[in-house]
Amino acid sequence: MASRCSFCTKPEDQVETLVAGAGVFICNECVELSALVIAEKKTRGPAPRVPFWDQMEDQAILDHLPRVEAVRDQVDDDLRAWVAEARRRGLSWDRVGGALGMKRQSAWERFSWTAGGLPGFLRIAGTGAARIRESRAPMGETRLVA
Numbered sequence: 001m002a003s004r005c006s007f008c009t010k011p012e013d014q015v016e017t018l019v020a021g022a023g024v025f026i027c028n029e030c031v032e033l034s035a036l037v038i039a040e041k042k043t044r045g046p047a048p049r050v051p052f053w054d055q056m057e058d059q060a061i062l063d064h065l066p067r068v069e070a071v072r073d074q075v076d077d078d079l080r081a082w083v084a085e086a087r088r089r090g091l092s093w094d095r096v097g098g099a100l101g102m103k104r105q106s107a108w109e110r111f112s113w114t115a116g117g118l119p120g121f122l123r124i125a126g127t128g129a130a131r132i133r134e135s136r137a138p139m140g141e142t143r144l145v146a
């Protein structure tokens with residue numbers, strides 16, 4: 001599965017830059033749009049809050065569901081990749097579980113099948129996500145602590 005922007009869901013090959021965060025990504029276009037929204041808010045002040053869903057048609061709600069699910073799948077894949085890396089480094093299931101606020105047994109049950117390297121994990125670690133992590137490191141956008 002190719003990495004994709006968690007905001008607009010465009011895949012990495014359709015955007016100029018994809019910046020990685022903790023299980024999520026944002027593309028250059030969404031960063032630029034966010035900067036515009038923030039700049040506009042500073043000049044106009046906060047917009048009146050309107051319930052977001054009340055303005056949406058039913059089909060728009062249904063169309064949005066697979067986008068949210070795609071982002072969730074990407075976050076799950078990223079978490080499995082990080083756990084697999086922790087295990088590759090020899091970190092115990094007790095420490096992995098502790099970091100995630102769960103018991104060793106629960107961590108093992110949830111993630112042990114990824115430590116062997118599923119095709120999905122290998123794709124994430126070997127291509128897109130790994131390359132993006134390398135490219136963002138010199139820019140200092142996200143500090144990763146092992």
Ligand SMILES: [Zn+2]
Nearest residue numbers: 005008027030
């Ligand atoms: Zn985007």
